[in-house]
Amino acid sequence: xxxxxxxxxxxxxxxxxxxxxxxxxxxxxxxxxxxxxxxxxxxxxxxxxxxxxxxxxxxxxxxxxxxxxxxxxxxx
Amino acid sequence: xxxxxxxxxxxxxxxxxxxxxxxxxxxxxxxxxxxxxxxxxxxxxxxxxxxxxxxxxxxxxxxxxxxxxxxxxxxxxxxxxxxxxxxxxxxxxxxxxxxxxxxxxxxxxxxxxxxxxxxxxxxxxxxxxxxxxxxxxxxxxxxxxxxxxxxxxxxxxxxxxxxxxxxxxxxxxxxxxxxxxxxxxxxxxxxxxxxxxxxxxxxxxxxxxxxxxxxxxxxxxxxxxxxxxxxxxxxxxxxxxxxxxxxxxxxxxxxxxxxxxxxxxxxxxxxxxxxxxxxxxxxxxxxxxxxxxxxxxxxxxxxxxxxxxxxxxxxxxxxxxxxxxxxxxxxxxxxxxxxxxxxxxxxxxxxxxxxxxxxxxxxxxxxxxxxxxxxxxxxxxxxxxxxxxxxxxxxxxxxxxxxxxxxxxxxxxxxxxxxxxxxxxxxxxxxxxxxxxxxxxxxxxxxxxxxxxxxxxxxxxxxxxxxxxxxxxxxxxxxxxxxxxxxxxxxxxxxxxxxxxxxxxxxxxxxxxxxxxxxxxxxxxxxxxxxxxxxxxxxxxxxxxxxxxxxxxxxxxxxxxxxxxxxxxxxxxxxxxxxxxxxxxxxxxxxxxxxxxxxxxxxxxxxxxxxxxxxxxxxxxxxxxxxxxxxxxxxxxxxxxxxxxxxxxxxxxxxxxxxxxxxxxxxxxxxxxxxxxxxxxxxxxxxxxxxxxxxxxxxxxxxxxxxxxxxxxxxxxxxxxxxxxxxxxxxxxxxxxxxxxxxxxxxxxxxxxxxxxxxxxxxxxxxxxxxxxxxxxxxxxxxxxxxxxxxxxxxxxxxxxxxxxxxxxxxxxxxxxxxxxxxxxxxxxxxxxxxxxxxxxxxxxxxxxxxxxxxxxxxxxxxxxxxxxxxx
Numbered sequence: 001x002x003x004x005x006x007x008x009x010x011x012x013x014x015x016x017x018x019x020x021x022x023x024x025x026x027x028x029x030x031x032x033x034x035x036x037x038x039x040x041x042x043x044x045x046x047x048x049x050x051x052x053x054x055x056x057x058x059x060x061x062x063x064x065x066x067x068x069x070x071x072x073x074x075x076x
Numbered sequence: 077x078x079x080x081x082x083x084x085x086x087x088x089x090x091x092x093x094x095x096x097x098x099x100x101x102x103x104x105x106x107x108x109x110x111x112x113x114x115x116x117x118x119x120x121x122x123x124x125x126x127x128x129x130x131x132x133x134x135x136x137x138x139x140x141x142x143x144x145x146x147x148x149x150x151x152x153x154x155x156x157x158x159x160x161x162x163x164x165x166x167x168x169x170x171x172x173x174x175x176x177x178x179x180x181x182x183x184x185x186x187x188x189x190x191x192x193x194x195x196x197x198x199x200x201x202x203x204x205x206x207x208x209x210x211x212x213x214x215x216x217x218x219x220x221x222x223x224x225x226x227x228x229x230x231x232x233x234x235x236x237x238x239x240x241x242x243x244x245x246x247x248x249x250x251x252x253x254x255x256x257x258x259x260x261x262x263x264x265x266x267x268x269x270x271x272x273x274x275x276x277x278x279x280x281x282x283x284x285x286x287x288x289x290x291x292x293x294x295x296x297x298x299x300x301x302x303x304x305x306x307x308x309x310x311x312x313x314x315x316x317x318x319x320x321x322x323x324x325x326x327x328x329x330x331x332x333x334x335x336x337x338x339x340x341x342x343x344x345x346x347x348x349x350x351x352x353x354x355x356x357x358x359x360x361x362x363x364x365x366x367x368x369x370x371x372x373x374x375x376x377x378x379x380x381x382x383x384x385x386x387x388x389x390x391x392x393x394x395x396x397x398x399x400x401x402x403x404x405x406x407x408x409x410x411x412x413x414x415x416x417x418x419x420x421x422x423x424x425x426x427x428x429x430x431x432x433x434x435x436x437x438x439x440x441x442x443x444x445x446x447x448x449x450x451x452x453x454x455x456x457x458x459x460x461x462x463x464x465x466x467x468x469x470x471x472x473x474x475x476x477x478x479x480x481x482x483x484x485x486x487x488x489x490x491x492x493x494x495x496x497x498x499x500x501x502x503x504x505x506x507x508x509x510x511x512x513x514x515x516x517x518x519x520x521x522x523x524x525x526x527x528x529x530x531x532x533x534x535x536x537x538x539x540x541x542x543x544x545x546x547x548x549x550x551x552x553x554x555x556x557x558x559x560x561x562x563x564x565x566x567x568x569x570x571x572x573x574x575x576x577x578x579x580x581x582x583x584x585x586x587x588x589x590x591x592x593x594x595x596x597x598x599x600x601x602x603x604x605x606x607x608x609x610x611x612x613x614x615x616x617x618x619x620x621x622x623x624x625x626x627x628x629x630x631x632x633x634x635x636x637x638x639x640x641x642x643x644x645x646x647x648x649x650x651x652x653x654x655x656x657x658x659x660x661x662x663x664x665x666x667x668x669x670x671x672x673x674x675x676x677x678x679x680x681x682x683x684x685x686x687x688x689x690x691x692x693x694x695x696x697x698x699x700x701x702x703x704x705x706x707x708x709x710x711x712x713x714x715x716x717x718x719x720x721x722x723x724x725x726x727x728x729x730x731x732x733x734x735x736x737x738x739x740x741x742x743x744x745x746x747x748x749x750x751x752x753x754x755x756x757x758x759x760x761x762x763x764x765x766x767x768x769x770x771x772x773x774x775x776x777x778x779x780x781x782x783x784x785x786x787x788x789x790x791x792x793x794x795x796x797x798x799x800x801x802x803x804x805x806x807x808x809x810x811x812x813x814x815x816x817x818x819x820x821x822x823x824x825x826x827x828x829x830x831x832x833x834x835x836x837x838x839x840x841x842x843x844x845x846x847x848x849x850x851x852x853x854x855x856x857x858x859x860x861x862x863x864x865x866x867x868x869x870x871x872x873x874x875x876x877x878x879x880x881x882x883x884x885x886x887x888x889x890x891x892x893x894x895x896x897x898x899x900x901x902x903x904x905x906x907x908x909x910x911x912x913x914x915x916x917x918x919x920x921x922x923x924x925x926x927x928x929x930x931x932x933x934x935x936x937x938x939x940x941x942x943x944x945x946x947x948x
Contacts, residue, residue, distance in 0.1 A: 046271040
């Protein structure tokens with residue numbers, strides 16, 4: 001499972017695909033202050049990326065991948 | 077075929093292939109159309125993508141080659157031609173064969189694999205390996221896409237480190253390109269991941285993504301709609317980028333970026349040391365070309381100053397630019413100047429002098445004039461996109477004269493003279509001077525925001541309007557449901573059974589009353605029955621609606637047929653289709669397909685003359701075939717009209733006589749109209765020699781047999797050398813048949829209502845034997861009479877009523893009246909006909925069976941076969 005949910009934190013691991021969008025979406029809807037841990041994230045499908053934009057979770061750890069780190073911090 | 081994914085793939089692929097075929101032909105007829113070319117490319121691309129999901133490499137390869145070819149056409153590298161159409165149509169035919177094979181056996185035959193490989197190779201060799209053409213494409217491109225990035229993008233959003241990186245690349249001689257990518261909302265459904273595409277962009281320098289629309293309530297968002305936009309900087313060349321984004325080119329915009337667009341110093345302007353000394357020193361170093369000292373001075377100052385300062389930012393830029401002196405001298409000077417004034421640097425020549433002019437000129441021109449000027453400037457901007465030189469000249473002329481008029485009315489003779497001088501130098505090829513003149517003279521007086529809005533409407537590619545369109549489009553798409561036909565058939569059968577089950581209720585009511593003597597229960601059952609009856613009728617109606625399809629599903633294959641055949645025959649033919657939205661039951665529509673192919677082939681082969689022949693007859697060179705569909709009562713009429721040579725009745729008669737199809741007596745007496753209908757006789761053909769297309773003598777009788785099998789009829793009318801009209805008439809629906817129930821030897825039978833002319837009672841004496849055959853005179857017409865019991869080989873005499881009269885059912889069989897004696901007439905009924913299967917299928921006297929409300933089985937008579945049986 002590329003997304004591990006623990007209390008208020010979702011850990012995104014490796015490749016988060018469009019199949020995970022629904023679970024992630026529902027999880028965000030249920031949480032008041034969601035947090036995400038992106039340390040081990042290698043790629044995130046656009047559908048999930050835009051969920052991060054919409055729900056604006058607190059990013060508690062940035063991806064180790066340089067370019068991806070940039071993606072998730074430079075949104076408008 | 078158990079894999080639902082493959083089933084879906086097959087259904088979709090057939091749709092795509094159909095549409096691809098249509099577009100290819102429309103393109104050939106109407107010339108290149110950008111939208112169609114785009115659609116074509118997308119269709120082939122989607123098809124290719126889908127095929128890639130399965131293990132059909134030869135199919136994917138062929139589609140890939142076709143796609144590349146379409147891409148070249150789409151980009152205008154090679155013009156669309158009949159050759160390309162042929163090649164692509166053939167390629168799609170092969171794909172179609174492959175899809176049929178996959179449906180039938182789940183795999184592709186060796187033969188088809190070879191065909192596909194061969195065709196893919198052919199496409200590659202003919203079109204995809206021509207380097208000259210490719211180069212041509214490269215040259216053309218930048219011209220078209222010359223857009224000014226500065227206007228649409230605020231480069232200061234890019235962090236300095238990335239701007240520095242980009243400028244470095246630019247100074248090394250690379251072009252920097254800004255890409256705006258607005259993926260379409262439905263892209264996820266196509267298996268696209270825009271982020272993945274963007275991350276893999278060649279020579280990516282910087283990128284940002286953002287939501288293009290507000291999501292007021294996240295809980296209502298559609299997570300499978302893409303609402304993210306991307307903006308990126310890359311130093312790859314445009315060709316590489318076009319290749320990378322080739323599947324989404326319509327969603328991507330490229331803009332050339334100048335290094336000066338990116339050199340934007342930023343930071344805190346107050347505080348820090350006083351820089352005047354540095355500026356004067358630096359200018360000195362620059363003039364002396366003392367690069368090393370200058371560089372050292374800059375370096376040490378950067379180290380000393382806080383990195384947050386505006387000053388330091390300017391220094392960082394200068395440090396970068398020093399290495400590329402002298403070409404960067406102007407930029408460095410501007411940066412130094414900006415340090416003195418603490419205002420953003422002004423690069424380039426034209427911008428500086430215009431600034432002070434702004435204040436002087438503005439009050440001199442009234443608002444109206446500036447507005448006119450503004451609109452003329454917008455037209456000028458758009459002039460670039462016009463290719464026709466005459467139009468260009470005219471437009472330019474009108475721009476010049478309107479500005480002249482404006483200046484004259486303002487009495488600005490000085491400026492007017494200047495303008496007239498300039499306008500003489502202006503030509504359709506070079507109107508940059510004029511544009512620049514407007515910009516420098518009045519540029520800063522113009523309401524610049526408005527200019528931006530109007531000049532670059534295309535730039536706002538993610539405008540809310542287009543999004544709304546996309547969204548509404550997606551809604552209409554999602555409301556169409558594609559269902560396998562067998563599922564509909566099953567539903568229809570179930571409804572049929574429900575109707576039968578429902579019909580048992582009146583019997584039950586009767587039984588409750590008569591047998592058990594509970595009349596109240598009987599009434600209640602009847603009340604319930606009427607409710608069920610209403611629902612079942614509505615259900616039947618609804619399922620009929622579902623089964624209704626437009627005739628276009630059959631018609632759409634004809635443009636291709638006509639195109640191919642007319643090429644083969646060297647004839648010029650235009651196919652006109654009318655009323656393709658006319659609907660009828662799916663089975664009816666499908667039954668039309670083969671007869672229509674025969675008819676159209678005949679029209680092309682025998683009807684339409686060669687161009688030379690047509691010209692000599694004074695007809696237009698191009699023949700016309702009209703394919704028309706319309707409703708008439710409960711029938712659908714299909715007419716095929718051609719303006720060819722018509723049918724020569726005498727020739728037909730003679731031919732039929734020679735072939736022994738008619739007797740000498742018939743030959744003498746036959747009327748023209750009857751003679752024409754001889755073409756429907758089996759074994760008839762007038763073509764002198766059998767061609768590849770038709771003329772083997774199996775044409776029109778096949779048409780008639782096919783149409784009659786479905787309860788339809790066909791007729792032909794012709795005016796020699798003018799036209800031939802062949803009309804097919806078919807029932808709208810074949811699911812529910814209306815039958816009349818009759819009784820003979822205590823058995824009930826159904827007779828299709830369309831054959832029943834009337835029911836009469838005739839006395840025994842009125843039946844006369846003529847030459848061993850029973851006949852009677854009915855309304856002054858001699859009608860042959862048959863006894864149903866004889867026909868069905870039931871050894872019982874027919875019953876007569878109290879008045880001593882027989883019940884005579886008058887039928888119309890092949891247009892002739894025939895009387896059939898039966899025992900009794902009953903009511904008519906709507907039944908669902910189930911044809912015989914297996915061994916019983918050979919029993920042609922009956923069309924099939926139907927189950928009645930009381931559970932009994934009703935045999936449905938096929939009148940034509942019934943009468944035929946008597947003759948044997």
